[in-house]
Amino acid sequence: MLREPLTVGMNAPRADAFTKVTGKEQYAADYYPPNLLWCGVKRPSYAHALIRSIDISRAKEMPGVAAVLTHKDISGSNRLGILEKDQPVLAEDTVRHYGDSIALVLAESRYTLQQALELISVEYEPLPAVFDPEAAMLEDAPVLHPGRKHAFLETEAGVAWLEDDGALVIVASTQTPFRDRTEISHALGIPSCRIRVIAPYLGGGFGGKDGITVQAFLALAAQHSGGRPVKMWYSREESFLAGTKRHPAILKYSLGCDQEGILHALDCRIVMDTGAYASLGCEVLALAMEHAGGPYRIPHASIEGIAVYTNNPVAGAFRGFGAPQAHAAIEQVIDELARIAGFDPLEFRLKNAVSRGDTTPSGVTLTQSTGILACLETARDSAAWRERERWESLAPPFKKRGTGIAAINHGIGYGPVIPDNANAKIELTGEGRLIIYAGVSDMGQGNAATYLQIAGDILSQTLDNMELVLPDTAQTLPSGSSSASRTTFTFGNALIGAAQALRKRILERASLLFTYQFFEHVRAEDLGLVPGHVRHIPTGREIHLSFVSTTMDQSERTAANSYTCPVNRQKPPTGGSLRIHGYPHRVYSFGVNLVRLEADILTGEVTVCDFIAFTDAGRIINPELFDQQVHGGIAQGLGYTLFEDFLVSEGRILTGDFGAYILPTALDIPDIQSIAIPLQEEDGPYGMKGVGEITINGAFPAVANALARVCKTRISSGPLTAEKVLAAISRNEVGKNR
Amino acid sequence: MMEIFFPDSLDELWAIMSANPGGAVMAGGTDLLVRIRKTGRKPPALFCLERIDELKQIRENEKVIFIGAYVTHQRLLENLTVQKRLRALWDAVSVLGSPPVRHSGTIGGNLCTASPAGDTLPPLYVFGAEVDIRSKSNKRSVSVAEFITGPGRTSLHSGEIVTRVSIPLPAPGTISRYYKAGKRKAMAITVASMAVQAKKDENGIIELIKLAWGSAGATVVTLPEAEEFLRGHTLSEERLRQAGKLVSAGVTPIDDIRGSAAYRRMVAGNLLLRLAHEN
Amino acid sequence: MKINFLLNGKETEIEIEPDRRVIDLLREECGLTGSKECCGAGECGACTILVDGESRLSCLMLAAQLEGREVITIEGLAKDGCFHVVQQAFVDYGAVQCGFCTPGMILAAVDLLRRNPTPSREQIREGISGNICRCTGYQKIVDAVYFASLALQGVN
Ligand SMILES: Cc1cc2nc3c(=O)[nH]c(=O)nc-3n(C[C@H](O)[C@H](O)[C@H](O)COP(=O)(O)OP(=O)(O)OC[C@H]3O[C@@H](n4cnc5c(N)ncnc54)[C@H](O)[C@@H]3O)c2cc1C
Ligand code: FES
Numbered sequence A: 001m002l003r004e005p006l007t008v009g010m011n012a013p014r015a016d017a018f019t020k021v022t023g024k025e026q027y028a029a030d031y032y033p034p035n036l037l038w039c040g041v042k043r044p045s046y047a048h049a050l051i052r053s054i055d056i057s058r059a060k061e062m063p064g065v066a067a068v069l070t071h072k073d074i075s076g077s078n079r080l081g082i083l084e085k086d087q088p089v090l091a092e093d094t095v096r097h098y099g100d101s102i103a104l105v106l107a108e109s110r111y112t113l114q115q116a117l118e119l120i121s122v123e124y125e126p127l128p129a130v131f132d133p134e135a136a137m138l139e140d141a142p143v144l145h146p147g148r149k150h151a152f153l154e155t156e157a158g159v160a161w162l163e164d165d166g167a168l169v170i171v172a173s174t175q176t177p178f179r180d181r182t183e184i185s186h187a188l189g190i191p192s193c194r195i196r197v198i199a200p201y202l203g204g205g206f207g208g209k210d211g212i213t214v215q216a217f218l219a220l221a222a223q224h225s226g227g228r229p230v231k232m233w234y235s236r237e238e239s240f241l242a243g244t245k246r247h248p249a250i251l252k253y254s255l256g257c258d259q260e261g262i263l264h265a266l267d268c269r270i271v272m273d274t275g276a277y278a279s280l281g282c283e284v285l286a287l288a289m290e291h292a293g294g295p296y297r298i299p300h301a302s303i304e305g306i307a308v309y310t311n312n313p314v315a316g317a318f319r320g321f322g323a324p325q326a327h328a329a330i331e332q333v334i335d336e337l338a339r340i341a342g343f344d345p346l347e348f349r350l351k352n353a354v355s356r357g358d359t360t361p362s363g364v365t366l367t368q369s370t371g372i373l374a375c376l377e378t379a380r381d382s383a384a385w386r387e388r389e390r391w392e393s394l395a396p397p398f399k400k401r402g403t404g405i406a407a408i409n410h411g412i413g414y415g416p417v418i419p420d421n422a423n424a425k426i427e428l429t430g431e432g433r434l435i436i437y438a439g440v441s442d443m444g445q446g447n448a449a450t451y452l453q454i455a456g457d458i459l460s461q462t463l464d465n466m467e468l469v470l471p472d473t474a475q476t477l478p479s480g481s482s483s484a485s486r487t488t489f490t491f492g493n494a495l496i497g498a499a500q501a502l503r504k505r506i507l508e509r510a511s512l513l514f515t516y517q518f519f520e521h522v523r524a525e526d527l528g529l530v531p532g533h534v535r536h537i538p539t540g541r542e543i544h545l546s547f548v549s550t551t552m553d554q555s556e557r558t559a560a561n562s563y564t565c566p567v568n569r570q571k572p573p574t575g576g577s578l579r580i581h582g583y584p585h586r587v588y589s590f591g592v593n594l595v596r597l598e599a600d601i602l603t604g605e606v607t608v609c610d611f612i613a614f615t616d617a618g619r620i621i622n623p624e625l626f627d628q629q630v631h632g633g634i635a636q637g638l639g640y641t642l643f644e645d646f647l648v649s650e651g652r653i654l655t656g657d658f659g660a661y662i663l664p665t666a667l668d669i670p671d672i673q674s675i676a677i678p679l680q681e682e683d684g685p686y687g688m689k690g691v692g693e694i695t696i697n698g699a700f701p702a703v704a705n706a707l708a709r710v711c712k713t714r715i716s717s718g719p720l721t722a723e724k725v726l727a728a729i730s731r732n733e734v735g736k737n738r
Numbered sequence B: 001m002m003e004i005f006f007p008d009s010l011d012e013l014w015a016i017m018s019a020n021p022g023g024a025v026m027a028g029g030t031d032l033l034v035r036i037r038k039t040g041r042k043p044p045a046l047f048c049l050e051r052i053d054e055l056k057q058i059r060e061n062e063k064v065i066f067i068g069a070y071v072t073h074q075r076l077l078e079n080l081t082v083q084k085r086l087r088a089l090w091d092a093v094s095v096l097g098s099p100p101v102r103h104s105g106t107i108g109g110n111l112c113t114a115s116p117a118g119d120t121l122p123p124l125y126v127f128g129a130e131v132d133i134r135s136k137s138n139k140r141s142v143s144v145a146e147f148i149t150g151p152g153r154t155s156l157h158s159g160e161i162v163t164r165v166s167i168p169l170p171a172p173g174t175i176s177r178y179y180k181a182g183k184r185k186a187m188a189i190t191v192a193s194m195a196v197q198a199k200k201d202e203n204g205i206i207e208l209i210k211l212a213w214g215s216a217g218a219t220v221v222t223l224p225e226a227e228e229f230l231r232g233h234t235l236s237e238e239r240l241r242q243a244g245k246l247v248s249a250g251v252t253p254i255d256d257i258r259g260s261a262a263y264r265r266m267v268a269g270n271l272l273l274r275l276a277h278e279n
Numbered sequence C: 001m002k003i004n005f006l007l008n009g010k011e012t013e014i015e016i017e018p019d020r021r022v023i024d025l026l027r028e029e030c031g032l033t034g035s036k037e038c039c040g041a042g043e044c045g046a047c048t049i050l051v052d053g054e055s056r057l058s059c060l061m062l063a064a065q066l067e068g069r070e071v072i073t074i075e076g077l078a079k080d081g082c083f084h085v086v087q088q089a090f091v092d093y094g095a096v097q098c099g100f101c102t103p104g105m106i107l108a109a110v111d112l113l114r115r116n117p118t119p120s121r122e123q124i125r126e127g128i129s130g131n132i133c134r135c136t137g138y139q140k141i142v143d144a145v146y147f148a149s150l151a152l153q154g155v156n
């Protein structure tokens, strides 16, 4: 396959796979610059307290300690934050959660670092702390959605150093290299132009590396390291403590339909606990509200959303960005209403699902491709759905079987106000190779490989003849974050323009070269690009791309293109500030998830037997990468549905490592059937829409709906653990005996 | 810094142990090294058992199998006698940790950690295993029940190590099983488990039954009254259900982040019902 | 303390504190950063290496334990510039996403195929059950290991 020109639609191999299977790929965590100093952070002993004093003297004197820094060593605003600048790099007089930062230590070894951190003594005056976002809301069994941790395998990591001219270089595992530069500049008072951020491949991100993690500490440390490089790499425990997590949410719903099963009214309220700092709390809430009514027509809807500060760990972006919480609620409520009103759950959804031109409950008019009906119809016709009752009746001893579905949607990109913009650059080298400068991080989703595929398609080149430059503020162009299902959607559109411009230039120059050779005017239309060469199609004569490149100078050998996504200009009737936070979207992906599961009535353990995902994420550039997103999103969804519980008590994390925070293993996830419903989307490159997040939204409600059939009752809070399932089953058995 | 020793024989081990007071014995390290990392407390020396051949042997005669303390879980899984005649123990190691944990972790380590969730313990109880203990100057054997004295506590004195576990081989026709409930299907600390050894006569009447529960109390829990209740009867679902009620009432589990006491009680009783469909 | 062992086929002598973890020895002293540390506590498998052919967790081993042993890390799996069958299958069947679990996962699969050259899908899932992957949902990894087992048996 390596010798074939890359083509959109093919299963092109991932360029990064070759270096990843040999261990040669260098992630941020793998940088060990010679003579480095290890950095670490002193964390508080209270969730909320005034800092009376910080005594760093003993730590400072310890042999092997190079520096101990506090907020006094910071000359900028000392405030981080993506939109809301409310998070100090190092605390001044207050700590607001256990993951806050008080002092930064630079030491020769990790061992010395640990000891020095313990030698720092801090005097506190504890303050009353708030842990419960809204205890008063707990009437009426609302759906409770606890926090979840990204648990990317590469914990937060990076290195930094000062160049000879004093400029700062940071290599970090980050989804947002360009925005990081601005944040650091603001917080530490270093001019942006003096900061270079490099983002190698990430060992996972899922939203947890959207924004600053270790970058600001590294920047500060590099300024006080006596010219030595500095390194920081969170342990798993520290990653749990200091990293962001999914917003815990309390969702309360009322939904009504008429006798024909047509939905009429929705009233819902979503309260999210954003923890000690805003991070992306308002944006996550806005997306949850936008998706609160699901992919349905509900003419009368009241959707209320509140994000509150507490002294809990900070919540931020996590794959799905609020939509999974909303779908967990609406899709269960839809199922319940269908049951109560006497409708088949799938037919009920079909009756009410939106199509292009309809308006969603949150008031968004759908002007773009809308595949929810197609997904529902395909699901309805599947054997798994048609034969579900028979399958359920064949449960082995001490098992009960259930089938559940969920219908989901997911907005693509940033929304109407923050420009969803990307800038692609592509270069023809003197050797005739192509370099794609990707300004968007690849956290594992394979967008970088897709960029090669798009450029390869347009320029008819093989993987062998192309290279990538990963995000580097000194080499690539600003292209926004690796998030919001936008990495291929937005950058892909930018890249198409750049690659086409370069193609046109190459063919024009080649036509001149052929003209000199043939002593006859050769037109560009007679030329074609083939791997490594330009061919004169009528004669079959070829010239090498390196020869073509000799006719260009550096500026001509590169082509750049800027692209900004079209937006939805609708103004919501109420909730004016929502637009700033990302509401509404223009393009949505859609999907239906169907799950068949078995619950053990002796232990409550749940085995997911089959999972089918029907997905309309537009046309497909690479089927294998598409399925990778489907499988991975669903596996994460099943993890948070069945196992993962980010337990916090009085602001302290109880499940703060991989021993206590239960992630699914290979034995816990079934083979997943991925069925694409690839509708053409005019906004997307090659008709595609984003598939990174739609895949995580459906697992929870689909499983919950299947379990409701098994238990004959609903479990109101996630995760749906064996213990809760067994309790629900036995509640019901007891009821039967009565 | 910890000093690390690799004695080749028990004699060498005794000499090193007495020269380095305060040191700790290390077998596979899957509990010990995790504990050291978590607490940050390093013993001054580690005495590694991995090069003492005597501790790695598995020997057997018609009546008893002798398993060296340094036999890894992986080797137990591969052992034919364990597979065929000590099925409950085989079941237990097959769901213990993960393949690499089983490559390092040993039966001696599992015993000495004495966790109420230790997966080999309930099977060793129902088989009536004996623990062989040695020190420089002494040799003794105790039953597993005497060996485990509390959560994380054993009857080992300082200077003593476990050298092997002896398990009487059940009579032909005896069945044994281990059932485990955990938070996921691999790498799961037991939330509740049960080991059983039973023998039925030709009419399916229980002649002999031994039961033991994991994660259901401070140590492994045995309930003679439940065994008594089942002896002399067939294992009908109804009988098992009633016995299960005795079990739920008899076990003494705790609440922790993995499960509530109430859940563990219920599961401990329910696991008995699995016997209704075993032959 | 000096330790002698065979590292990816090369006789290696290293001066190191005996109680340093093997993962640190590999990453920090030998520059072999293919072995990853993701939990440090045996719970993720990302640090898996082969010691005398068996999969072991390098975060739960001390440097001194390597004396006289044969160690293979992900960097030593390819022979003469050719991928091991399992590596090739991971590329071909799309088993790699972020790739941070990949080295450990591949070595776990190699260990499994040594113990059981003809595993079923379920046995493959069990064989890699000590290795957490947060990206792939495991399915394509299972595909890759399955097809690698066929390739090793000479089935095409
Ligand atoms: C990821 C992971 C998953 C796990 N899953 C399970 C599980 O599912 N079920 C389960 O039961 N356990 C589990 N464990 C715990 C552990 O693997 C087992 O308890 C294992 O059997 C311990 O054996 P070891 O040889 O590694 O013990 P070590 O860690 O070497 O030793 C444990 C303790 O016993 C002492 N010791 C060891 N051998 C002797 C001896 N011969 N004489 C005297 N003292 C001795 C040591 O000093 C130490 O205090 C898991 C561990 C990890 C890291
Ligand atoms: S780092 Fe060794 S198992 Fe996770």
Ligand code: FES
Pocket: A153, A203, A204, A444, C095, C096, C097, C098, C099, C100, C101, C102, C132, C133, C134, C135, C136
């Ligand atoms: S590919 Fe990312 S963790 Fe497995």
